[in-house]
Amino acid sequence: MSKSTVPFAGTQEQKVELQNYIQEHGSEPGALLPTLQKAQDIYGYLPIEVQEMVALGLNIPLSEVYGVATFYAQFSLSARGKYKISVCLGTACYVKGAGEILERVMDELGIGYGECTPDGKFSIEECRCLGACGLAPVMTINSEVYGRLTPDMIPDILAKY
Amino acid sequence: MADMIKLTINSIPVEVPQGSTILDASVKAGIRIPTLCFLKEVNEIGACRMCLVEVKGARGLMAACVAPVSEGMEVCTNSEKLREYRKMTLELILSNHRAECTTCSRSTNCELQTLAVEYSVDDKYFSPSGLEPDIDDSAIHLIRDNSKCILCRRCVSVCRKDQHVGVIGAISRGFNTHIGSAFDMPLSSTSCINCGQCVQVCPTAALTVRDDTDKVWAALADETKHVVVAPAPSVRVQLGECFGMPMGTNVEGKLAASLRRMGFDGIFDVDTAADMTIVEEGTELLNRLKEGGALPLITSCSPGWVKFCEHYYPEFLPNVSSCKSPQQMFGALTKTYYADKMGLDPKDIFVVSVMPCTAKKFERTRDDQSASGYPDIDVAITTPELANMIKRSGIVFEELPDETFDPIFGIASGAGHIFGATGGVMEAALRTVAEIVTGKPLEKLEFHEVRGTEAIKEAEFDLAGTKVRVAVVSGLENATKLLNSVKEGKAHYDFVEVMACPGGCVNGGGQPNVPGYIQNTKDVKAIRASALYGEDAKMGLRKSHENPVIKEIYETYLGEPGGHKAHDILHTKYVARKIYEDR
Ligand code: SF4
Ligand code: SF4
Ligand code: SF4
Ligand code: FES
Numbered sequence: 001m002s003k004s005t006v007p008f009a010g011t012q013e014q015k016v017e018l019q020n021y022i023q024e025h026g027s028e029p030g031a032l033l034p035t036l037q038k039a040q041d042i043y044g045y046l047p048i049e050v051q052e053m054v055a056l057g058l059n060i061p062l063s064e065v066y067g068v069a070t071f072y073a074q075f076s077l078s079a080r081g082k083y084k085i086s087v088c089l090g091t092a093c094y095v096k097g098a099g100e101i102l103e104r105v106m107d108e109l110g111i112g113y114g115e116c117t118p119d120g121k122f123s124i125e126e127c128r129c130l131g132a133c134g135l136a137p138v139m140t141i142n143s144e145v146y147g148r149l150t151p152d153m154i155p156d157i158l159a160k161y
Numbered sequence: 162m163a164d165m166i167k168l169t170i171n172s173i174p175v176e177v178p179q180g181s182t183i184l185d186a187s188v189k190a191g192i193r194i195p196t197l198c199f200l201k202e203v204n205e206i207g208a209c210r211m212c213l214v215e216v217k218g219a220r221g222l223m224a225a226c227v228a229p230v231s232e233g234m235e236v237c238t239n240s241e242k243l244r245e246y247r248k249m250t251l252e253l254i255l256s257n258h259r260a261e262c263t264t265c266s267r268s269t270n271c272e273l274q275t276l277a278v279e280y281s282v283d284d285k286y287f288s289p290s291g292l293e294p295d296i297d298d299s300a301i302h303l304i305r306d307n308s309k310c311i312l313c314r315r316c317v318s319v320c321r322k323d324q325h326v327g328v329i330g331a332i333s334r335g336f337n338t339h340i341g342s343a344f345d346m347p348l349s350s351t352s353c354i355n356c357g358q359c360v361q362v363c364p365t366a367a368l369t370v371r372d373d374t375d376k377v378w379a380a381l382a383d384e385t386k387h388v389v390v391a392p393a394p395s396v397r398v399q400l401g402e403c404f405g406m407p408m409g410t411n412v413e414g415k416l417a418a419s420l421r422r423m424g425f426d427g428i429f430d431v432d433t434a435a436d437m438t439i440v441e442e443g444t445e446l447l448n449r450l451k452e453g454g455a456l457p458l459i460t461s462c463s464p465g466w467v468k469f470c471e472h473y474y475p476e477f478l479p480n481v482s483s484c485k486s487p488q489q490m491f492g493a494l495t496k497t498y499y500a501d502k503m504g505l506d507p508k509d510i511f512v513v514s515v516m517p518c519t520a521k522k523f524e525r526t527r528d529d530q531s532a533s534g535y536p537d538i539d540v541a542i543t544t545p546e547l548a549n550m551i552k553r554s555g556i557v558f559e560e561l562p563d564e565t566f567d568p569i570f571g572i573a574s575g576a577g578h579i580f581g582a583t584g585g586v587m588e589a590a591l592r593t594v595a596e597i598v599t600g601k602p603l604e605k606l607e608f609h610e611v612r613g614t615e616a617i618k619e620a621e622f623d624l625a626g627t628k629v630r631v632a633v634v635s636g637l638e639n640a641t642k643l644l645n646s647v648k649e650g651k652a653h654y655d656f657v658e659v660m661a662c663p664g665g666c667v668n669g670g671g672q673p674n675v676p677g678y679i680q681n682t683k684d685v686k687a688i689r690a691s692a693l694y695g696e697d698a699k700m701g702l703r704k705s706h707e708n709p710v711i712k713e714i715y716e717t718y719l720g721e722p723g724g725h726k727a728h729d730i731l732h733t734k735y736v737a738r739k740i741y742e743d744r
Contacts, residue, residue: 048344052741061327062741063317066343070333 007118008049014042015053022057031058032068036075045076079116081123083161087139090129097150098137104151105139108158121161168234183214183225183236188682194238195247195276197254197364198313199226201681203322204362209313210250211276214238222246248280255286258365259294259308262287265366272364272676273311295339299347301526302355302371302519302670307339310367315677316340316359323663325638326469328353340367352472352740354637356465356661357519357670364677370519370670374550376540380511381424387505389427390420391491391570392515394435395581395666396544398692399517402673403548404558408685409692414563417571419551421564427495430566431514432573434491435580435589436705437714438462441731442484442586443593443706444723446656450627455479457632457647457654460586462486464524465661465670467735469637474644475737480657483732485537487580488514488521489530491570492537493730498718499570500533507533514541517581517669520661532730543671569710575606575697576705582690583635583665584611584618587658591622591631593706598624606703612694614664614686617643619654631656636663664690 021038025031035058039050046069055062069075087093087102102124106112109122116123132138135147146157164179170190177186187194198209207227214225217235225238237243255277262268277287295307314331317340321327328351332341342351360368380388392400401410420428446458461467461482470477485493491514496507514521521541524530530537542550551558565571576589588608595603610620611633618633632654634640640659646652662669664686675685697703705711719727 051343055741061321061330062343063327063330064321067330067332071331072334 008047010043010049017042018050018053019057022054026058032060032065033072036065036069040075045079047077047079078114079120079123080125081116081121083122083141084125085122085139085141086125086127086130088127088130088132088137090133090136092129092133093137096136098139100151101137101139101149101154104154105158108154122158166230166232166234168230168232168236170236171238172235177230179230181230183216183223183228183230183234184212184681186230186236187214187225187238192238193678194225195279196226196677196681197272197276197311198315199681200315200318200362200677204313204315204318206314206318209254209311211247213243213246213250215240215243244280247276248282251277251280251282252286254311255282257292258311259292259306260287265309266369266372267366267674270674270676271366274365275676297341297347298371299349300353300355300371301349302357302522303348303360304369304371305340305348306367306369307341308367309365310340311365312338312340313364314340315362315364316368319358319362323636323638324354324356324358324469324661325473325641326352326354326356329359350742352738354465354468354472354661355520355523355670356637358662359670360519361668361670361672361674362677362680363674370543370546371522372546373522373540373542374546377513377542377550380513380539383511385509386511387426387509388424388511388513389429389495389499390425390513390515391429391431391434391566392416392420392547393431393488393517393581393666394578394585394693395517395669395672395689396515396547398581398667398689398696399544399672400548402675403545406559408675408683409688411692411696412558413696414565415558415561417566418561418564419554419556419558422556422561423550423554425513427499427570428567429491429495429570430573430577431487431491432577432580433566433570433708433710434487434494435462435577436574436708436711437490437494437731438484438487438580439576439586439589439593439705440711440715440722441490441727442482443590443597445482445484446590446594447597448723450629450655457630457657458482460658462580462586463520463659463661463666464518464527465520466637466640466659468520468523468738469640469661471735471738472740473641476648477644478735478737481735483728483734485530485731485733486521486524487577488516488524488541489537489733490731492525492539493530493532494714495570496533496535496537497730498714501718502569507535510535511539512537514538515544515547516541517544517666517672518662519543519670521671527733528736529733545671545673548673572702572708572710574705574708575700575703577708578697578700579693581666581693582612583614583660583686584608584633584658585665585693586660587611587631587633587656589705590656590658591629592704594629595622595624596704596706598627600625603704611658614684614690629656630654631658633658635660635665637661639663667693 051065055065165176173190175190195211197211207224212225213222215237292308297305397413401412459480492512500507525538579585616639621630667689668686
């Protein structure tokens with residue numbers, strides 16, 4: 001599970017909102033899962049700072065919080081960028097060299113799969129087949145689709161954002 | 162009394178209290194059902210499926226470790242189908258296990274290996290499967306290799322439930338599931354208290370004690386070093402287990418003999434330092450009672466407990482006795498008093514302690530533990546590490562004669578001896594404090610109220626008009642309960658003994674591993690502790706303050722108990738720590 005590379009920028013309001021929720025619901029049985037959902041709603045993801053607040057608030061070990069946060073796919077441990085990049089790794093794209101495309105994107109941005117650039121601009125996300133196999137290899141940035149990619153096209157595409 | 166339930170296990174009729182499991186009933190019927198994940202009262206999660214049994218009329222197979230009995234149940238634990246099933250389960254585990262039994266430190270004492278052999282699992286599952294070691298060796302006391310982890314979660318449960326620490330857990334899901342710390346931090350960056358209970362319960366070599374014996378070998382080979390060794394109280398009643406002797410055998414004589422044959426220059430006894438601890442700590446208690454220091458005074462000999470207090474209850478740090486632990490007192494006195502007496506330079510003395518405890522490996526590195534200007538202790542090894550050294554030295558342990566420790570620092574009282582069991586420090590202290598307060602010899606030396614393995618023991622004693630309220634706890638979950646009630650003003654004590662490990666040092670994280678089925682069916686702590694109490698009862702010298710070595714050290718070197726010099730050498734300080742690092 002990759003960690004956030006973005007410095008945590010939680011606000012006092014966010015903290016209060018989470019603490020209020022914990023105060024109200026924290027003693028209910030099975031409070032951990034809904035609390036994590038709430039925390040993700042508030043912060044958008046669950047970095048260590050947020051998970052520690054949950055652990056302290058519910059008086060349970062951080063290891064348990066982290067266990068649940070990594071067990072359910074709905075939780076994201078990493079911040080998502082303003083621009084979410086998905087490189088399709090479906091079979092068609094893969095045989096046409098999607099691996100090298102992803103590699104190049106990671107190189108250019110200096111982040112790994114599932115991570116976000118420190119300035120919060122780009123994140124590289126999980127992606128299923130986009131159904132655009134005719135254009136393989138394909139990548140999307142938010143809702144924009146880029147097809148028939150070669151690694152050398154990547155810098156120019158990223159420069160547009 | 163609970164209602165009794167009648168059932169049969171492999172046609173053997175048994176009767177067990179309602180609420181028992183099929184596993185409980187099978188124990189009563191004298192049948193062993195193989196288990197891997199189950200640990201009584203610690204890990205009852207029915208995860209590994211080793212213990213499946215057939216129950217007549219039931220649809221599927223049942224996990225005996227969690228399935229409750231019912232009236233008239235007919236259980237079969239040993240059918241062709243079950244044996245096949247168990248073999249399959251083992252094969253599945255082994256197909257994802259980096260087996261290297263020829264060199265593995267747990268070989269011949271590994272629950273997985275034992276069962277694999279028992280069920281004749283095909284060799285191909287043992288062949289290297291391309292798995293790489295998956296190691297966290299950041300901690301000072303243990304090494305985790307997840308490529309040997311079977312995900313039984315005993316370690317997770319003991320850390321959370323018995324120790325109230327919970328720095329490890331199951332992470333992720335499916336094929337990626339693994340045990341680790343939050344955010345896959347190295348264990349050394351967590352508030353782990355080094356107790357080693359996780360190592361104690363691990364059925365395989367996924368968790369092992371860090372091996373420091375190389376440093377001891379090197380010191381023994383170094384002509385310029387004067388190498389001194391001493392074992393902790395409980396080591397002598399456990400070491401025998403490593404040589405196939407029955408649990409609870411006291412091998413003190415052979416232990417001393419083996420150390421001498423290995424070439425140590427001084428064969429000392431931590432029991433002696435335990436007596437010193439009692440005199441210092443007893444004096445501290447009396448001073449606090451008289452002059453109104455922080456009460457309850459809480460013992461400081463268990464470094465797992467001390468670190469727990471620093472992380473989780475820093476508000477109680479003023480209550481913790483400033484006395485160093487017996488290990489550290491032994492080292493401190495060796496490099497000061499003994500060095501002085503023998504005309505040795507402390508820098509040339511190398512001090513080895515043999516401990517039931519993994520937290521001693523950490524304690525040795527704490528600040529303010531170098532009375533002579535050099536670390537009080539140079540290496541702390543555990544009971545199995547010593548056993549390994551004895552074997553490697555070619556010493557036939559079983560055939561050794563009984564010898565004694567060197568008298569200069571090797572005479573101890575029965576009070577020092579019982580330190581190894583929960584309640585032992587308290588009883589030892591009471592023997593001394595009572596005599597000092599009343600000014601009369603005690604008629605009865607046994608304080609039965611503080612013996613036994615119950616979670617929390619309380620008692621009140623009237624010492625010549627001074628009421629002393631005491632409590633004894635072991636296991637940090639129990640300590641948590643006790644501290645909370647003190648904090649909330651619900652309980653009032655003058656003197657509290659806390660041991661990090663449930664049952665005290667006899668169940669320490671640095672003791673020989675005991676297979677799960679024995680932990681589940683025998684009271685290991687009580688059997689080991691009884692050997693200590695049995696020895697104490699036979700001894701002529703049973704009070705710490707009457708120990709002639711201790712008297713001589715005070716008379717010729719330290720001065721008064723609790724005096725200036727004693728403070729410099731035998732006392733220490735603590736630091737408040739956080740549960741999570743600042744971010
Ligand atoms: S943990 Fe057990 S099964 Fe695994 S290599 Fe070691 S001895 Fe063999
Ligand atoms: S050594 Fe003790 S505190 Fe540390 S992980 Fe193991 S059980 Fe938990
Ligand atoms: S490390 Fe040991 S005790 Fe913990 S889950 Fe793995 S095999 Fe079980
Ligand atoms: S499921 Fe019963 S021992 Fe693991």
